[in-house]
Amino acid sequence: MANKLKVVSLSAELEPFAKTGGLGDVALYLPKELIRKKQEVICLSPYYGFIKDNFSKVFESEIRIDDQVFKTSLFKTEIIKRLPKPLNIYLIWQENFFSKREKIYDYPDDGPAFYFFCYSSLYFLEEYFIKKLNFLPDILHCHDWHTGLIPFLIKNKLFLKDQKVATLFTIHNMAYQGPHGLRAKFVPPEKRDNGKNPLPKIYEKEKWNLVNFLKRGILFADSINTVSERYREEILTPEFGEGLEKYLKIREKDLYGIINGIDYSVHNPSVDKNIYFNYDWHSLDKKIKNKIAFQKEFGLEENQNLPLIGLTHRLTEQKGFDLIIKILPTLLKMDLQIVMIGSGKKEYEKYFEKMSFRYPKKIAYLKPFSEVLESKIYAASDLFLLPSRFEPCGISQLKSLRYGSIPIVRKVGGLSQTVFDWNPIKEEGNGFVFLNWDEHELLVAIARAIESFKYKEKWNKLVKKAMRQVFSWDLPASKYLELYKKTINKLKI
Numbered sequence: 001m002a003n004k005l006k007v008v009s010l011s012a013e014l015e016p017f018a019k020t021g022g023l024g025d026v027a028l029y030l031p032k033e034l035i036r037k038k039q040e041v042i043c044l045s046p047y048y049g050f051i052k053d054n055f056s057k058v059f060e061s062e063i064r065i066d067d068q069v070f071k072t073s074l075f076k077t078e079i080i081k082r083l084p085k086p087l088n089i090y091l092i093w094q095e096n097f098f099s100k101r102e103k104i105y106d107y108p109d110d111g112p113a114f115y116f117f118c119y120s121s122l123y124f125l126e127e128y129f130i131k132k133l134n135f136l137p138d139i140l141h142c143h144d145w146h147t148g149l150i151p152f153l154i155k156n157k158l159f160l161k162d163q164k165v166a167t168l169f170t171i172h173n174m175a176y177q178g179p180h181g182l183r184a185k186f187v188p189p190e191k192r193d194n195g196k197n198p199l200p201k202i203y204e205k206e207k208w209n210l211v212n213f214l215k216r217g218i219l220f221a222d223s224i225n226t227v228s229e230r231y232r233e234e235i236l237t238p239e240f241g242e243g244l245e246k247y248l249k250i251r252e253k254d255l256y257g258i259i260n261g262i263d264y265s266v267h268n269p270s271v272d273k274n275i276y277f278n279y280d281w282h283s284l285d286k287k288i289k290n291k292i293a294f295q296k297e298f299g300l301e302e303n304q305n306l307p308l309i310g311l312t313h314r315l316t317e318q319k320g321f322d323l324i325i326k327i328l329p330t331l332l333k334m335d336l337q338i339v340m341i342g343s344g345k346k347e348y349e350k351y352f353e354k355m356s357f358r359y360p361k362k363i364a365y366l367k368p369f370s371e372v373l374e375s376k377i378y379a380a381s382d383l384f385l386l387p388s389r390f391e392p393c394g395i396s397q398l399k400s401l402r403y404g405s406i407p408i409v410r411k412v413g414g415l416s417q418t419v420f421d422w423n424p425i426k427e428e429g430n431g432f433v434f435l436n437w438d439e440h441e442l443l444v445a446i447a448r449a450i451e452s453f454k455y456k457e458k459w460n461k462l463v464k465k466a467m468r469q470v471f472s473w474d475l476p477a478s479k480y481l482e483l484y485k486k487t488i489n490k491l492k493i
């Protein structure tokens with residue numbers, strides 16, 4: 001095997017063009033790190049209508065599926081910033097499926113659209129990348145359910161019959177298995193996708209809503225991984241396996257865990273252009289200036305001695321909002337401030353709107369989500385709250401650590417591998433951790449954090465320690481390279 005691998009990374013999200021969460025981050029920053037490690041990587045994603053960046057058309061074709069013809073084009077751009085060599089990004093343009101979209105998901109035809117993404121990606125691999133560019137990939141790195149049919153189509157010999165191209169399927173979240181939040185455990189047994197039957201015709205919209213893309217990815221990929229070693233263990237159990245634990249067990253020896261990283265050339269308070277004042281662990285006085293400027297901008301009481309708690313995640317059950325809502329009235333009686341951003345479940349949104357209206361000096365709820373505000377929250381806050389019910393990896397706690405906003409988390413998934421309870425006597429740890437899914441435990445963790453914040457000398461030690469920790473992509477990307485090689489070798493046996 002050549003030292004330089006040819007990798008195609010496929011995903012429905014890709015920062016900076018289309019993103020709702022961590023998937024978009026990983027889809028960009030892992031390939032960037034692989035380029036730094038001198039590998040040949042390209043990214044492939046849909047060209048949604050809301051993407052306004054300039055791409056150039058490199059190829060077009062009429063793709064025939066089930067007697068329907070789809071005029072489809074391939075567009076290209078390059079990402080060059082802070083890279084030794086450009087990263088090539090290709091987007092697939094198709095009038096019916098992607099170009100009318102104003103957001104990524106939640107259209108009635110999500111099933112056929114992501115099937116089309118899988119199908120056309122493989123089509124362009126054969127017709128353009130292999131035939132025209134002479135680029136024969138060693139491995140296809142497929143991310144999440146939207147790409148789960150790629151391993152299925154290859155193993156059923158619809159594409160790449162004559163080549164040996166390996167597939168790695170990365171699961172970022174077991175709770176999303178197909179269109180419209182499909183989850184095996186909520187589907188009546190007689191309607192569950194067995195993972196092996198032929199696929200519906202592309203125009204049979206309704207039938208697609210029961211196709212479990214994730215399950216098919218799990219059953220047919222050469223290797224599978226999740227985004228932390230801990231979550232890899234968790235999803236083999238009914239509590240976290242979301243009804244697919246049985247199939248993960250079948251594939252256990254091909255199932256791996258690799259924790260995500262972050263890109264410190266971007267997510268770093270010393271270079272971030274979105275914050276009020278740049279700083280690093282030598283200049284914590286400037287972190288305080290960020291806090292005061294933020295309190296001023298958003299109408300909170302201007303007081304550096306009040307601990308400011310930030311939240312930047314989507315308002316979903318996964319992120320622990322049920323627990324937070326239970327204790328919020330108690331929290332608001334304490335000497336602290338809360339700032340949050342984002343959207344999600346309407347009922348949560350309404351509740352936080354109401355509370356921020358009632359207590360404007362204590363809680364600010366900012367909408368819509370923007371990366372500028374997200375950065376400002378990391379820079380201004382003293383604490384970062386992420387009490388997840390489950391957390392495959394979690395990227396925001398890694399960002400918050402670098403910005404010196406100390407995470408309060410539940411010991412679960414990737415959080416349990418990155419945040420460790422602070423022991424002020426031994427000066428060990430980097431955050432505040434609780435174990436059980438219980439609002440009292442969460443409250444105690446927050447109370448411990450608020451109390452620790454009062455002892456400034458020790459607190460600054462904790463903040464400096466957190467900011468100096470390294471969770472970059474360097475090590476995870478090396479582990480992915482090893483896994484790619486292992487996976488490619490499986491095809492040789």
Ligand code: GLC
Binds near residue numbers: 021026172227391394
């Ligand atoms: C999903 C998971 C999150 C993970 C991210 C990137 O959003 O919920 O834990 O960090 O994917 O892998």
